[in-house]
Amino acid sequence: MQDKLKSSSYQQLEQKSKYTNMFLRWFLYFVLILFASYFIFPLYVMVVTSLKTMEEIRQGTLLSWPSGLNFESWAVAWGGRGYGAGDTFLRPYFWNSIKMVVPAVFFSTLIGAMTGYVLTKWRFKGDSWVFLFLLFGCFIPFQAILLPMARTLGALGISNSIVGLVLVHTVYGIPFTTLFFRNYYVSVPTELVKAARIDGAGFFKIFFKILLPISAPIIVVTVIWQFTQIWNDFLFGSTFSFGEAAPIQVALNNMVLSSTSVKEYNVDMASAIIAGVPTLIVYVLAGKYFIRGLTSGAVKG
């Protein structure tokens, strides 16, 4: 068929497909840029507004460039104005969140890793049911457990405390972390565990010496996931804590909504960015492992 085509018609076809390709390419860029700006736009407004003075905000438009790099609202958001009562600022709550997120991420990841290890390498009767019920935990709406959890925390004497929030987040992280680790360990050859048992290693030794050292990708995934979930959580924070013990998201809400006088948009924007920065940092530092961990298959020995 093809050799019957004349060379001139070949050239025509070539030319035609060249134009079509060029058009499609430009169209692709156009759509991408459009969508990208749609996503970047709110961030732009936030950053720009946080750098403006209230004067500028009142006069200017939403999109206009600030007159200078004015970090005053950032300082106010972080450390307050220093006039005592009624002055809410983020610093203490930021540390609250850190104190909550670090142990909660650590424990939920460790427990999830252990559960995943048991469910794949130390199979027992009914283990698939245990896993099924754990999975079920991923789908329970958190609102449904607020009241029983409040009672539990009260009974344990840790309501309205960071410790209480650590417990809540650890418990509700376990279904997700177990799922991650189980799916990862399923692809690790069980022969590794057998070999280690013959070599005389026990349950914990096999976990800490053999499996955990090869779990870096999935640990990164779990840590990012848990960090984001716990840091950004508002529901548990606002339900189980108030005042001094509140995490940053709750404090941010109080700051932005409870100001009685004029709305200080620049301080609000700066606060919102501060509250969001830690998750961004975690993503930037570990992002490439995130993708790698999600897609990593079998661990070859």
Next chain:
Amino acid sequence: MKTLKIEDLSKNFGSTEVLRKINLEIDEGNFLVLLGPSGCGKSTLLNIIAGLETINEGNVFIDDYNVSKVEPKDRNIAMVFQSYALYPSMNVRENMIFGLKQAKTSKEKIEQQLEKVSKFLQVDQLLERKPSQLSGGQRQRVAIGRALVREPRIFLFDEPLSNLDAKLRVEMRREIKKLHQQLKTTVVYVTHDQTEAMSLGTRIAIMNHGVIQQNDTPENIYNKPSNTFVADFIGSPSMNLIKGSLKESSGEISFTANGSNFEIPVKGYEFKDKSNLNNKEVFFGIRPEHIYFKKSNESDFEVTLRADLSEYIGHEQIMTFDYANQEILAKFPSTIKIELAKETKLYFDLTQTSLFDAQTEERI
């Protein structure tokens, strides 16, 4: 004293019976191959010997000591796995001494063992490498090394060569054979590859559906299969099993295939039991390589068969003939030219035949 003895061992996973009343004994220094199709229970049996699986019934003895409830590490065994199972986060040195460290062996002893074994297996240059930086053959060697440093009473191999490419597999097979010749340790080796089994084993136990079909020397497995399963499983192509019946007249026993008009005398055959042979339904077994194109022994029996199919495989050819509407295969050097769809004279080597009861499928 038997190095390994297995007594009436049964194992089931839920309602699935995996092993049924297994009895097995190995003398010191023997190389026992467990051979069978996938799902026959051979790997489960090996795991039970290692202590990695529990037993439902029966006992395992190592050096006359009942180890049925003993932890794997205390059984004085070492195992080499199909995937090698080298610890990915440790380098070769750490991999090899992990077991000795767990057993709290003294530092000097560990170093001594490591040096001896790594030199012996020629991995002493690789000690600082991670498993991911090794080739397949090197990994295999390290895995064997990890087993060797523990100086076990019994080596267990679980299909150690099936992850290697064909060429390397043949090389490693020879190395394992050499290793066994030098060390003379007792070995239990699981494989589904009959060439591996034949070339390595001093004894072969053929398994099917959780039952040992025959436990014998490679020669006997090949020449005197104890039932049709073994006859069919060993050899490539497998043994021809021709359906027919025996006839006894005035002390002479002969075989007639169903629908055929000539008798094959089987007077030279060593029957287990000579009674009640007349009119017995049997399978007459002859291997493709024992059907000749030229008469070579006085006792060879001449038949004339039609050639239906020819498969050329380089150094030899496999021909399919029609024997009273039953297909039989023969193996010839590829230099022989045989015309298809023509009657051809062939010679059965009657010293190499097997007879099986058609009902029980057991050798008679």
